[in-house]
Amino acid sequence: MCGIVGAIAERNVSAILIEGLKRLEYRGYDSAGVAIYSQDGGLRRSRRIGKVAALEQALAEEPLAGRLGIAHTRWATHGVPSEANAHPHFSGSDLAVVHNGIIENHEQLREQLKALGYVFSSETDTETIVHLLHHKLQGLPELADALKAAVKELHGAYGLAVISAAQPDRILAARSGSPLVIGLGLGENFLASDPLALRQVTDRFVYLEEGDIAEIRQASLQIWDAEGRSVQRETVQFHEGAEAAEKGEYRHFMLKEIHEQPKVVQRTLEGRLGSDHALVQAFGPQAAELFARVRNVQIVACGTSYHAGMVARYWLEELTGIPCQVEVASEFRYRKVAVQPDSLFVTISQSGETADTLAALRNAKSAGYLASLAICNVGTSSLVRESDLTLLTQAGPEIGVASTKAFTTQLVGLLLLTLSLGRVRGTLATDVEAKLVEALRHLPGNLEEALAMDKTVERISVLFADKHHTLFLGRGAQYPVAMEGALKLKEISYIHAEAYPAGELKHGPLALVDSNMPVVTVAPNNELLEKLKSNLQEVRARGGELIVFADRTAAMDNGPGVHVVNMPPIHDLLAPILYTIPLQLLSYHVAVLKGTDVDQPRNLAKSVTVE
Numbered sequence: 001m002c003g004i005v006g007a008i009a010e011r012n013v014s015a016i017l018i019e020g021l022k023r024l025e026y027r028g029y030d031s032a033g034v035a036i037y038s039q040d041g042g043l044r045r046s047r048r049i050g051k052v053a054a055l056e057q058a059l060a061e062e063p064l065a066g067r068l069g070i071a072h073t074r075w076a077t078h079g080v081p082s083e084a085n086a087h088p089h090f091s092g093s094d095l096a097v098v099h100n101g102i103i104e105n106h107e108q109l110r111e112q113l114k115a116l117g118y119v120f121s122s123e124t125d126t127e128t129i130v131h132l133l134h135h136k137l138q139g140l141p142e143l144a145d146a147l148k149a150a151v152k153e154l155h156g157a158y159g160l161a162v163i164s165a166a167q168p169d170r171i172l173a174a175r176s177g178s179p180l181v182i183g184l185g186l187g188e189n190f191l192a193s194d195p196l197a198l199r200q201v202t203d204r205f206v207y208l209e210e211g212d213i214a215e216i217r218q219a220s221l222q223i224w225d226a227e228g229r230s231v232q233r234e235t236v237q238f239h240e241g242a243e244a245a246e247k248g249e250y251r252h253f254m255l256k257e258i259h260e261q262p263k264v265v266q267r268t269l270e271g272r273l274g275s276d277h278a279l280v281q282a283f284g285p286q287a288a289e290l291f292a293r294v295r296n297v298q299i300v301a302c303g304t305s306y307h308a309g310m311v312a313r314y315w316l317e318e319l320t321g322i323p324c325q326v327e328v329a330s331e332f333r334y335r336k337v338a339v340q341p342d343s344l345f346v347t348i349s350q351s352g353e354t355a356d357t358l359a360a361l362r363n364a365k366s367a368g369y370l371a372s373l374a375i376c377n378v379g380t381s382s383l384v385r386e387s388d389l390t391l392l393t394q395a396g397p398e399i400g401v402a403s404t405k406a407f408t409t410q411l412v413g414l415l416l417l418t419l420s421l422g423r424v425r426g427t428l429a430t431d432v433e434a435k436l437v438e439a440l441r442h443l444p445g446n447l448e449e450a451l452a453m454d455k456t457v458e459r460i461s462v463l464f465a466d467k468h469h470t471l472f473l474g475r476g477a478q479y480p481v482a483m484e485g486a487l488k489l490k491e492i493s494y495i496h497a498e499a500y501p502a503g504e505l506k507h508g509p510l511a512l513v514d515s516n517m518p519v520v521t522v523a524p525n526n527e528l529l530e531k532l533k534s535n536l537q538e539v540r541a542r543g544g545e546l547i548v549f550a551d552r553t554a555a556m557d558n559g560p561g562v563h564v565v566n567m568p569p570i571h572d573l574l575a576p577i578l579y580t581i582p583l584q585l586l587s588y589h590v591a592v593l594k595g596t597d598v599d600q601p602r603n604l605a606k607s608v609t610v611e
Ligand code: F6R
Pocket: 302, 303, 304, 305, 306, 348, 349, 350, 351, 352, 353, 354, 357, 401, 402, 403, 404, 487, 488, 491, 606, 607, 608
């Protein structure tokens, strides 16, 4: 999704802006641009379709230098990816704006502004902001005053940054629905939609809150809240290594993040397990009192996070007896829901900024839920700030667009939730809990073992390189794991992949199976294994090639058209976490073989902050 970077300094900011944009590349985008003010040349810009490297090349050929600038990566929503639609947008030659989000009333504003004589040079909603601001400046010459007046007329979501040749000692910023953070330097200050963009220049950040407007100067910062009151926002110091944004020895961020899983799962467990039980306080001081009242759980999320919720349903109902519903946020938010009494509303999100999940949470607030809980990877995100309870996963920044370590840490968080609810409600036997806690302690080691199968999985990936369709099968809690495996494969290798509960095969999808359709299955050694084996016979009988990730104690043999990959034994309830690893590796290797852009697959964005 779109990214914003801004800088005001004593030095030339051009390289800082480009480096910031590169660090935001992981979010997905289709064009990039920069506007820089210099005393001799005024406000000038450069924009390019495609990668930031193309913009960098343009700047090498025709440099822009100055001590004030804003930059942007755009992911097209209103208007095709083109140079004319790329940000920054200008009004006249003196005023430039970059914007993330969507202005819903842009058509109406466009008509009003046209009637005032403004000429539009793009199809974007953003251009209405810059002309509106220009118009406001006629009566309110201070940039901050004009911006305060302009945002009152904007409906929708925005994180935006403004610079003006008439007031070249400041950047103005406004946030409503799209995150913005100010980076504090020494005698220089910065702005970005994600602190990752600024980690090379500072480790001190001030997050803007909803409705805030900020005036950022070289040596000062002023913030007004939605009511126009001057406010101080807390400065947050980052301690985490700036190297999180580097690939290190790995060829892709996705591979690095797959291999980080033992470490980040360990971190997610840290401080949350007692000797033989999960610590309910990990969910916040009011958790124990609230959990004691929970009689129903509603989970809402999108994409991979939704799949984590689907796994959790099996855990919650089996271990706590509490009924659980799981729904994708884009559906839930527009539905009239019948809320069960004493329902806990749980959202799951890596970014905590996914528009549909946030909207669902906001709707839920007035729908009669007992309380809201966010399981999220970003502590400063809107989802976390707007939820009653939080459990932060400790996956660290996830750069690859395809979610990997976020998913497994979400599963860990959801299992901790299950244990905590079961404990507080008295529905979970203490010996069952103790065994699971013990198994959780071994989980990072189990994940290491699964990662050690990388070469085997790489060899198997060759079977997929020339295929156009695949089927993923699972039973029980492995069904959502199969769904996640199919999502990974389709998003990064562009091979059509579908997931089915194995028992559904004969009710339709079996008609598709032939030698051109590999079938991937996850088969832990549990009470569903025998049933799964007969489903696999159904596939073999139709000539389908089988790839089975099976517990090595399950006695499944290789044979013609059957490729068995042996997995280490694991507590059955933890199997969904373990079996996710080979499926991630499989998608990764197939994508590498196909030569796709693994970290930034086509048409996708990391953080979906618009509907
Ligand atoms: C898939 C993927 C997406 C996200 C989804 C929700 O690999 O990354 O499906 O899981 O967009 O994002 P978050 O978890 O940030 O709410």
